[in-house]
Amino acid sequence: MWNDLRVCFIGDSFVAGVGDPQCLGWVGRLAAETYATGQPLTAYNLGVRRQTSTEILDRWQAECTPRLPDGSDARLVVSFGVNDATLIDGQPRVAPERSAANLTQLLAQAAERGLPVLMVAPPPIDDAEHNARTAGLDERFAAICTAAAVPYVPAHQPLRDSAVWMREVRAGDGAHPGGAGYDELAAIIRPHWREWLAR
Numbered sequence: 001m002w003n004d005l006r007v008c009f010i011g012d013s014f015v016a017g018v019g020d021p022q023c024l025g026w027v028g029r030l031a032a033e034t035y036a037t038g039q040p041l042t043a044y045n046l047g048v049r050r051q052t053s054t055e056i057l058d059r060w061q062a063e064c065t066p067r068l069p070d071g072s073d074a075r076l077v078v079s080f081g082v083n084d085a086t087l088i089d090g091q092p093r094v095a096p097e098r099s100a101a102n103l104t105q106l107l108a109q110a111a112e113r114g115l116p117v118l119m120v121a122p123p124p125i126d127d128a129e130h131n132a133r134t135a136g137l138d139e140r141f142a143a144i145c146t147a148a149a150v151p152y153v154p155a156h157q158p159l160r161d162s163a164v165w166m167r168e169v170r171a172g173d174g175a176h177p178g179g180a181g182y183d184e185l186a187a188i189i190r191p192h193w194r195e196w197l198a199r
Contacts, residue, residue: 004072005041005197007031008064010056011079014123014185016047019168019176027077029186030193039197042067052083052094053102060106068115075196076115078106081122081141082175085133092133100140107148118196119145120189121156124166125175131160153192155185 009015009027017025024032031043044067048055056078068074084094094102103119110117121138124131138156145152159165165184168177177184 005039005075006044006068006072007041007075007077008044008046008060008067009077009079010046010060010064011077011120012047012051012056012083013049013176014047014082015079016045016049017182018047018049019172020179020182022179024179024182026182026186026189029182030189033186033190034193034197050083051080053080053099053106054084054094056080057102057106061109064115074115075118076110077118077120078103079120079122081137082125082130082134085122085130085137087130096133096136096140099137100144103141103144104148107144107150111148116196116199117150118153118192119150120153123155123185124160124169126166126169127174131156151192151196153189155188158188159185 015025015027017023017027027043027045031041034041046063064076081099084092084099086093107117119141121141122134124134135156138154142152142154162184165177165181168181169175172178
């Protein structure tokens with residue numbers, strides 16, 4: 001009998017797969033592939049558009065607790081940061097130090113519950129200055145995850161170098177790609193995802 005694998009994907013619009021006409025995003029692609037390889041899972045997509053790390057920290061436990069019951073192989077995938085780096089009145093919606101503190105707190109809370117976590121870096125959009133701020137968060141997040149022994153998917157720079165991702169973002173709303181872009185992101189995450197599931 002297969003194990004009761006349940007994964008909550010918590011984050012923002014990129015987790016939700018906004019822009020994908022197939023409504024799969026990278027989350028749906030990885031979940032479908034995992035099922036096809038013989039490992040059924042229950043995947044909960046808890047991505048919310050425009051949300052920052054502060055809002056995600058505030059809601060993750062309330063949303064994940066009923067979905068990850070005792071006795072299941074319960075896991076958590078986290079991704080945020082692009083909305084934190086968005087400027088309002090010349091200032092980021094969430095200061096970089098606060099973004100880092102939010103991630104640190106979320107990982108500590110997950111560790112207290114014994115939840116394995118996989119963190120995916122915030123992706124780039126069609127705005128060089130915004131991407132520079134997001135890249136700064138990427139570096140902070142990677143260091144925090146390393147210190148917490150949490151696997152981190154360094155997807156930001158590979159996507160900036162991806163002609164497919166950037167072309168699709170520009171052709172869309174300037175932030176979200178279409179299906180081919182999410183194919184690219186899923187391909188970057190896939191080896192990290194498979195290794196994490198095998199733990």
